[in-house]
Amino acid sequence: MARWPLFPVTVVGSWPRPTWLLEAMKRGRGDLRTLQDEATLLAIKYQEDAGVDIVSDGEQRRDNFYSFICHRLDGIRLMTMADLLEYVEDKAAFETLLNALDVPAFAIKNPTVVGKLTLKEPLVLEDFKFVREHTRKPVKVTLPGPYLLSRSTWVKSLSDAAYPTREVLADDIVQILRDELQALAAAGADIVQFDEPVLTELVFAGKSATRTFMCAALAASASPEGELELAVDLINRVVEGINGPIVALHICRGNWSQKEEVLLEGSYDPLIPYLARMKVQQLVLEYATPRAGSLQALQALPTDMQLGFGAVNPRTAALEAPEEVASRVTQLAELIAPERIYLNPDCGFGTFADRPVGTPDVAFKKLCVLSQAAALLRAAT
């Protein structure tokens, strides 16, 4: 049952917000929802025009890929990194980290658990229904992953009254994400993608002096192996027994700066044994920059696991040539079956609302490159 052509083109999730939406978000205008609707329609239109086969809502209703959940849950609130500095366990390390990043501490807000988590409204179900009503294309929905959430939102002195340990919090997070996935499955979502960007930080952080992810900086670091085991366990508990959508997991290495040197570097190789044990049907990985390492490691994945192949860099204005993209995919197709390969950019185009990594014009052209590459590949098979 092919729901889409071979080498389907899709996105990782976010799309640069229009300036009028950013202004309305800042000022908290009463008609924000209407403006978000319009921005979403625009994001869909760009994707459709670029020939994307599976579209997303561009995350136009979010301030970033994960902290938007604060608006949909009670018991969690946004705190600036400057606020949190008072509460983190290892202040010196945290300060060093903030200084190493090219963002000011007050500019990034972290969702922090301060009470028992309860749902005010579904996390993304209504957003999905809006997209479903406004496109004929299959739809991908994105959600923050259970490991990211349980790691970044638990700050001991603020969270321990409601959740004595991170593990107890993780139990509630798993249940909330399971309920959401079930609802999305019932509503007909085609792909549900969980974002777990900090997994790469676990395997690379030991090698570099600086930690790269603000969202992972808060938890005192345990052993990388233990953390990866936890990540495998949490995602498997979220997806267990739920059928319908293709469940995908996206892992990248930082998408908040155009400076390559401040983003994480390293291949996915050390993660592959853990990823192979995740009960997800698709991995969405970055392969558009040399930081990704070789393709060979992907051969160790289960043969029924699909790969969302990051084939264009969302952070650069220079356009990749469709022929080059197609030729890299042809190399990949010698290692894993072509039916398993999806084409996408390395990450979203607007992960953080006020800090998009590209303009809509460049983002549109990058997606056009992907669909031109897909056309070349389809013509050759």
Ligand SMILES: [Zn+2]
């Ligand atoms: Zn990403």
